[in-house]
Amino acid sequence: MxxxxxxxxxxxxxxxxxxxxxxVAAYGVAATRSQAAPQNAQKSVGTLKAVLDTIDFLDxxxxxxxxxxxxxxxxxxxxxxxxxxxxxxxxxxxPGLAQSLPKISSNGRVYKFTLRPGLKYSNGKxxxxxxxxxxxxxxxxxxxxxxxxxxxxxxxxAYAAHPTKGGNISGIITNNKTRSITVKLSTPxxxxxxxxxxxxxxxxxxxxxxxxxxxxxxxxGPYRITGxxxxxxxxxxxxxxFKATKYIPRGNPDKIxxxxxxxxxxxxxxxxxxxxxxxxxxxxxxxxANAKSKGNLVLRQTANTYYFWxxxxxxxxxxxxxxxxxxxxxxxxxxxxxxxxxxxxxxxxVLPPTYxxxxxxxxxxxxxxKAKSLITSAGAKGAKVTVWTRDVSDARDAAQxxxxxxxxxxxxxxxxxxxxxxxxxxxxxVATHAQTGWARWLEDYPHPLDWFDVLLNGNRITNTDxxxxxxxxxxxxxxxxxxxxxxxxxxxAVNARWxxxxxxxxxxxxxxxxxNRVFPEFFSKKMGCIHVQRLYGIDLARLCRK
Amino acid sequence: MAEPATELTLDSASLLAAEEHEIAIVGRSPWYxxxxxxxxxxxxLFALLVFVLIVLACALAPVxxxxxxxxxxxxxxxxxxxxxxxxxxxxxxxxxxxxxxTNDFVVKPPEYLGPTWWHADGRFVLGTDNLGRDVAxxxxxxxRNSLMIGIGSALICTFVAVFLALLAGYNRGWTDWVVTRFFxxxxxxxxxxxxxxxxxxxxxxxxxxxxxxxxxxxxxxxxLVISYVLIPYIGRPLRGQILSLREKEFVESAIGAGAGPxxxxxxxxxxxxxxxxLVFFTLIxxxxxxxxxxxxxxxxxxxxxxxxxGNLIASGEDQIQTAxxxxxxxxxxxxxxxxxxxxxxxxxxxxxxxxxxxxxxH
Numbered sequence: 046m047x048x049x050x051x052x053x054x055x056x057x058x059x060x061x062x063x064x065x066x067x068x069v070a071a072y073g074v075a076a077t078r079s080q081a082a083p084q085n086a087q088k089s090v091g092t093l094k095a096v097l098d099t100i101d102f103l104d105x106x107x108x109x110x111x112x113x114x115x116x117x118x119x120x121x122x123x124x125x126x127x128x129x130x131x132x133x134x135x136x137x138x139x140p141g142l143a144q145s146l147p148k149i150s151s152n153g154r155v156y157k158f159t160l161r162p163g164l165k166y167s168n169g170k171x172x173x174x175x176x177x178x179x180x181x182x183x184x185x186x187x188x189x190x191x192x193x194x195x196x197x198x199x200x201x202x203a204y205a206a207h208p209t210k211g212g213n214i215s216g217i218i219t220n221n222k223t224r225s226i227t228v229k230l231s232t233p234x235x236x237x238x239x240x241x242x243x244x245x246x247x248x249x250x251x252x253x254x255x256x257x258x259x260x261x262x263x264x265x266g267p268y269r270i271t272g273x274x275x276x277x278x279x280x281x282x283x284x285x286x287f288k289a290t291k292y293i294p295r296g297n298p299d300k301i302x303x304x305x306x307x308x309x310x311x312x313x314x315x316x317x318x319x320x321x322x323x324x325x326x327x328x329x330x331x332x333x334a335n336a337k338s339k340g341n342l343v344l345r346q347t348a349n350t351y352y353f354w355x356x357x358x359x360x361x362x363x364x365x366x367x368x369x370x371x372x373x374x375x376x377x378x379x380x381x382x383x384x385x386x387x388x389x390x391x392x393x394x395v396l397p398p399t400y401x402x403x404x405x406x407x408x409x410x411x412x413x414x415k416a417k418s419l420i421t422s423a424g425a426k427g428a429k430v431t432v433w434t435r436d437v438s439d440a441r442d443a444a445q446x447x448x449x450x451x452x453x454x455x456x457x458x459x460x461x462x463x464x465x466x467x468x469x470x471x472x473x474x475v476a477t478h479a480q481t482g483w484a485r486w487l488e489d490y491p492h493p494l495d496w497f498d499v500l501l502n503g504n505r506i507t508n509t510d511x512x513x514x515x516x517x518x519x520x521x522x523x524x525x526x527x528x529x530x531x532x533x534x535x536x537x538a539v540n541a542r543w544x545x546x547x548x549x550x551x552x553x554x555x556x557x558x559x560x561n562r563v564f565p566e567f568f569s570k571k572m573g574c575i576h577v578q579r580l581y582g583i584d585l586a587r588l589c590r591k
Numbered sequence: 592m593a594e595p596a597t598e599l600t601l602d603s604a605s606l607l608a609a610e611e612h613e614i615a616i617v618g619r620s621p622w623y624x625x626x627x628x629x630x631x632x633x634x635x636l637f638a639l640l641v642f643v644l645i646v647l648a649c650a651l652a653p654v655x656x657x658x659x660x661x662x663x664x665x666x667x668x669x670x671x672x673x674x675x676x677x678x679x680x681x682x683x684x685x686x687x688x689x690x691x692x693t694n695d696f697v698v699k700p701p702e703y704l705g706p707t708w709w710h711a712d713g714r715f716v717l718g719t720d721n722l723g724r725d726v727a728x729x730x731x732x733x734x735r736n737s738l739m740i741g742i743g744s745a746l747i748c749t750f751v752a753v754f755l756a757l758l759a760g761y762n763r764g765w766t767d768w769v770v771t772r773f774f775x776x777x778x779x780x781x782x783x784x785x786x787x788x789x790x791x792x793x794x795x796x797x798x799x800x801x802x803x804x805x806x807x808x809x810x811x812x813x814x815l816v817i818s819y820v821l822i823p824y825i826g827r828p829l830r831g832q833i834l835s836l837r838e839k840e841f842v843e844s845a846i847g848a849g850a851g852p853x854x855x856x857x858x859x860x861x862x863x864x865x866x867x868x869l870v871f872f873t874l875i876x877x878x879x880x881x882x883x884x885x886x887x888x889x890x891x892x893x894x895x896x897x898x899x900x901g902n903l904i905a906s907g908e909d910q911i912q913t914a915x916x917x918x919x920x921x922x923x924x925x926x927x928x929x930x931x932x933x934x935x936x937x938x939x940x941x942x943x944x945x946x947x948x949x950x951x952x953h
Contacts, residue, residue: 309909330721331913333687334700344696379670379683383722386701387686436890438909445896446722449667459808460896464791563696 090589093298096312097305098326099465103260103270103279105247106183109190111487111582112325114244116303118581119296120281121247122265124158124177124226125238127580129294129587133399135579136491138238139292142172142248142265143226146238153233153533156241160224165286166250166263174219174226176248181217184245186210187255191245193505197237199229210252235532235539239490267296267586278304296586297574309438316340316567324567325583327439330386333565341568344388345577348397348488350496351389352558353432353447354514359480361425361456368554370419371481372409374450377559384443389560395496395547397561399579402493402540406551416454430458433482435468440483443559447483473511484514485562491580493543494530501550502526515555522550621943625866628942635938641931645924649734656728659713664732665896669723676710682723703914720917721910730920733898738928740814740893741880747818748879749872752825753864757856759826760833770830774823782820783885789816790891813892817882824878825871832864866943873939877932884925900925 097115102108105121118126126141128134140146142164147156164172184192185201185208196202199216216229230237240246249262260270260279267287273279281301289295304321306312312326317339328336336342355362355371362368377391390398393406420426430451434444444460451458463471472479489495498505503518504527525546532539566583568575574589629635648655656663669683685702689695706718706726717726759770777785793812798805805811836842837860845859880900886892887901895902900921907917 310911329909330686331700331910333698335912337698342698344698376670382683382686382701383667383669385687387688387699388696390689441895442722445665446667446669448896449665449722452665460894461807462890462895 090298092300092302093323093585093588094321095301095303095585096315096321096324096326097303098307098309098312099305101466102257103273104257104262105244105249106180106187106189106191107257108244115325115582115585116270116279116281116301117244117247118266118578119268119586120264120266120270120284121244121249121262122293123242123244123247124160125242126292127242127578128292129576129578129584131576131578133579135577138242140290141242141293144224149533153235153531154230156228156230156237158226158228160226161290162224163288164265166265167269167284167286168250168263169286170250170263172248172265173221173251174224175221176251177226177246178214178217178219179251179253180246180249182208182210182212182214183249183253183255187257189245190510191243193499194240194243194245197230197232197234199231202231233531233533234494235530235534236490236492236494239492239495243489267293268301276305278302294586297589298585301585313567316569319569322569322572323583323585323588325564326567328565328567329438330388333386333388336565336567339570341570341572341575343566343568343575343577343583345564345566345582346399346561347564347579347582348399348491349485349562350392350395350397350558351443351483351485351560351562352395352556353443353481354484354556355481355554356479356514356516357518357553357555358516359478361423361428361430362480364423364425365553366419366423367425367428367456368557369409370416370423370425370454371451372554372557373412373416373419374454375409375447375557375559376411378411380443380446380559383446384439385560385562388563388565390563392558392561393551394558395501395550395556396493396543397488400491400493400540400543401535401537402543402547404544404547406548408551409554409557413453420455426455428456430456430480432458432460433468433472433479434460434462435465435483436462437465444483447557470510472514473509475508475511475516479514482514488580492535494526497522497526497543497546497550498530501555517550517553517555519550519553522546525549621866625942629938632938632942635935635942638931638934638938641927642935645734645928645931646738649731649738652728652731652735655731656725660716660725660728661714662725662728664729664898665724667722667724668719669721671723673704673707673711673714675704675707680704682715682719683721700913703910703917705914706916717920718914718916720906720914726917726920729898729903730900730924733893733900733903733921734924734928736810736893736897736899737880737883737887737901737925740810740817740883740899741876743810743814744818744821744879744883745872745876747814748821748875749825749868751818752822753829753861753868755822756826756829756833756864757860759830760837761852761856761860763834763837767830767834770826774826774830777820778823778827780820782882783889785820786816786882786886787889787891789819790886794891794894808894808897810893813883813886817879817886821875821878821882825868825875829864829867829871832867833860836860836863870936870940870943873932873936877929877936880925880932881929 097112100113101110102113103117105117108114108117122141124141124143125138128137128139142160143158144161147158149156160172160174166172181195184195185205192205196205198214200214201216204212204214218227219225248265253262260273264284267284268281269284271280271282283299306326309327309329312324313328313332313336315321316324355368357363381387381389381391393409394403396403432444432448434440441462448458448460471477472482486496486500499512501513501517503523506513506516506518529539529542571590572588573591574587576584576587578584671682672679673682682704683701685699687696687698690697703721704715704719707715709716715725717730720726755770759767790813794807797807842855842859845855883892883899884901887899888905892901893899903921904918910917
């Protein structure tokens with residue numbers, strides 16, 4: 046070996062030895078650090094690493110997905126909010142930014158609030174009563190997805206027709222000195238308190254731009270959003286100006302890093318490998334048992350219904366017999382297994398079983414022969430049908446099954462899969478003439494109006510961004526829904542009326558509901574203090590490490 | 592006395608040959624010589640046989656579906672039971688279920704019927720997918736779609752590329768410049784990204800322009816998209832070859848003799864690149880099948896529920912732990928098809944022009 050070669054060889058050995066030494070040292074430090082970590086720091090979480098499958102926006106007047114609301118519930122407070130508790134008590138409305146529950150006039154049309162004193166945004170500025178009015182106006186100016194909930198405020202419809210920054214909604218009167226907010230309705234609404242608790246109504250600083258602002262609007266909750274990177278993730282850190290109340294806790298995690306990962310396998314693997322503490326994404330059915338052994342699997346039963354809508358304006362679904370045939374063609378028990386791996390409950394109802402007004406419907410038992418004969422007698426055999434669905438694995442699987450069954454009963458069905466981001470706006474556009482397709486509804490707030498008024502009231506149909514994908518309208522049920530809007534309290538008698546409305550609607554079969562899904566929430570074994578808030582899901586503010 | 596004829600002339604040689612009853616030398620065409628070289632290449636011929644068998648099997652998919660499996664490619668059998676070796680088995684069994692005693696769900700993975708290997712009267716030979724569809728039937732129908740797109744797009748791509756290369760190579764000048772820039776424009780984009788973009792744009796409403804109407808779910812969409820994005824990969828090398836041939840004397844003499852451009856292009860130039868075109872065609876089929884598989888895997892190719900090898904692999908991804916055959920089987924099919932085509936293409940290239948180095952690079 047030449048001297049030069051010898052020198053090179055020696056250098057290589059030294060470098061290798063140095064590398065190995067560094068690795069051993071690093072391992073030793075890590076091991077020592079983990080041993081030195083507090084054994085019983087129950088409430089200390091430090092940084093929580095979470096995985097969400099998707100969000101739409103982080104703007105309170107725009108966001109309309111469960112995932113976005115999961116994050117923003119602890120960022121943007123509303124006048125009223127829900128208790129941070131498990132179980133049905135989580136549906137109870139409590140004061141948020143308001144000092145107390147409102148005074149409601151005897152005719153149910155006037156609501157009076159007073160803001161809590163000393164409220165500040167995360168940028169240190171005061172929260173003013175007029176900021177609430179600006180938030181509602183901002184929703185109309187930006188054509189936010191939730192504006193339809195606020196059109197019963199006096200003057201809102203007129204404002205919505207020609208919204209301007211300087212314009213006024215006469216039904217909202219605020220006084221910054223006294224911190225008072227008065228909301229007058231043009232017609233009483235039994236669900237108005239719950240509507241005020243929607244994040245759409247979260248106050249934002251006056252004159253906040255009407256452009257979509259993801260995570261940059263100052264917060265009023267225990268956390269604020271920083272570092273939003275579209276399609277990749279965002280971070281939530283403590284809001285130093287937030288003061289905990291009886292109903293809104295300070296929050297255990299110091300920081301929450303949220304990664305947006307659409308692929309179910311990747312999201313699950315992140316938690317298994319320890320790169321994340323929590324994932325709310327779907328777990329592939331065949332990995333659920335594996336996930337259960339490698340982590341902490343929590344099954345969350347939330348109010349939801351998965352269904353196929355049938356556009357009653359479009360042939361062949363303009364015929365009742367065809368819609369009924371479709372309902373008979375679905376083996377709902379089998380669908381739970383093939384789509385969710387069994388984590389779902391078959392249903393033929395619009396409302397989920399969590400509602401007091403729920404009365405189980407069993408009209409359409411699985412019967413292919415009956416379905417075929419209905420199709421034949423309706424003269425719809427061979428009718429071309431396009432089934433619409435969105436490009437998410439469970440929606441694709443359900444729609445493929447649905448399409449196969451439509452073909453089995455004699456229709457000529459094909460599938461059209463749209464990207465997730467454009468799906469609802471496409472099928473909710475009258476110009477699309479979508480015949481039938483997949484949909485789901487997760488409750489916005491716990492009231493039957495959130496289902497029937499939004500999804501099946503013909504008076505609420507719009508040509509674009511329509512939520513009534515069946516374009517269902519019926520004079521009788523429309524007027525029943527309008528009448529029930531005025532009922533302030535869900536008494537047994539009111540609930541019975543809702544059950545009757547549901548039965549009447551399903552007799553017309555604009556939908557083929559098929560599942561109330563059970564959502565798997567996946568945590569690493571290190572996580573504790575897992576609480577499920579009925580409306581918003583996993584309460585990240587109360588999560589802790591074991 | 593005359594000197595003995597010691598010099599071998601043509602006359603003397605033919606006399607000698609005739610005397611010895613030698614067979615006269617017969618001229619052979621390049622194609623015959625190529626065939627002789629090819630038929631000695633057992634590996635290439637075996638690869639061709641494998642490919643032909645795959646094509647035949649896929650072509651007979653409807654026969655298999657009707658007479659053997661008794662089901663279609665999109666028919667769902669979840670919820671049914673099938674007799675396997677005399678015992679009833681659920682097509683899709685297992686899974687989580689609600690236990691009313693504990694008021695909670697018992698979490699279990701679903702169990703998809705695995706390969707029955709002819710123990711169920713020909714049903715579900717390769718098992719089922721998560722919707723209870725027959726994997727073997729979907730594999731064959733998927734192969735039909737993938738091969739139709741692969742071969743169809745190769746035909747279109749080759750035809751257009753040859754035409755453009757002839758135009759550019761023969762005319763040179765401005766025509767060559769325009770055609771080359773057209774190739775460069777397409778080549779500037781990564782193949783798969785461009786294909787995904789085009790497919791996605793046509794996915795919702797289809798193509799309805801210039802008197803052509805293609806519905807969104809049609810196989811023509813991935814076929815035309817793939818043919819379009821791979822045109823330069825044949826066009827450019829052919830153009831180079833034609834530019835070189837253009838300078839040969841036989842072309843000049845054809846032009847001098849009054850032959851028109853079309854005559855020269857198709858009667859003089861095209862036959863001289865035919866062997867190259869043939870090799871390219873074979874190799875581009877393989878490339879197109881792979882591109883189609885990639886597009887369908889990403890959801891931009893053959894649309895569900897219609898199968899293709901690519902979307903079968905994607906569909907099986909969520910069941911990779913409990914039913915790995917769902918992704919493995921179509922993957923093996925792609926490997927066998929592409930490998931056999933590539934091996935045969937290489938053999939064909941060696942047979943047609945042992946000196947040429949013809950490659951398709953991505």
